[in-house]
Amino acid sequence: MEHPTLTFVTKDGGSCCLRPARAGDGAGIIEAFDLVAAEGIYLAAERARWTPAEMEEIIAAMGSNPFILIAEAAGRIVGNAFLQRGTLQKNRHTAGIGMLVIDGFRSIGIGTRMMEYAEAWGRREGLRKLYLSVFSTNERAYNLYRKAGYTEEGRRPEQFRLDGEPVSEILLGKLLPSE
Numbered sequence: 001m002e003h004p005t006l007t008f009v010t011k012d013g014g015s016c017c018l019r020p021a022r023a024g025d026g027a028g029i030i031e032a033f034d035l036v037a038a039e040g041i042y043l044a045a046e047r048a049r050w051t052p053a054e055m056e057e058i059i060a061a062m063g064s065n066p067f068i069l070i071a072e073a074a075g076r077i078v079g080n081a082f083l084q085r086g087t088l089q090k091n092r093h094t095a096g097i098g099m100l101v102i103d104g105f106r107s108i109g110i111g112t113r114m115m116e117y118a119e120a121w122g123r124r125e126g127l128r129k130l131y132l133s134v135f136s137t138n139e140r141a142y143n144l145y146r147k148a149g150y151t152e153e154g155r156r157p158e159q160f161r162l163d164g165e166p167v168s169e170i171l172l173g174k175l176l177p178s179e
Helices: 026-039 052-061 110-124 139-147
Strands: 006-009 015-020 067-073 076-085 094-101 129-135 151-162 165-175
Touching (some): 006 110, 067 110, 110 139, 139 165
Parallel strands (some): 094 129
Antiparallel strands (some): 006 015, 129 165, 151 165
């Protein structure tokens, strides 16, 4: 299935392109992940679990599961989203989302457009539900997801520690309308 490319003007007047990952994106995906992970407050992982070469292999094998969405601006990858469909017959109607946007490109509309793209992808794939999780301390992301129509499905108290402080994990989901 062909997935569209979407170019839009960001709130700061810049340009951003959302598109499926393609050959050559591996290093940029890993760099963006590691930049956000190094901030220590947005992702559970401390660094990417793949090398750029391994990411290239994932991209080469990519179909609709997993699906990797790229946000490109200022000539580089500034964000991405991994959408992983359930692998069991009982949960193939769902997909989990992991998303990030690097510092300097937040709060200018990229995350909102990535969420809209993810939902459109889910509808094209015939999914019924998208879900994700966020640290309770990440108010910006939490508000983005709520604005996108995600509802809180649960909390895992003190699931993580950031700078030695307990942080809850908030689980959110969104049912997609059936067409």
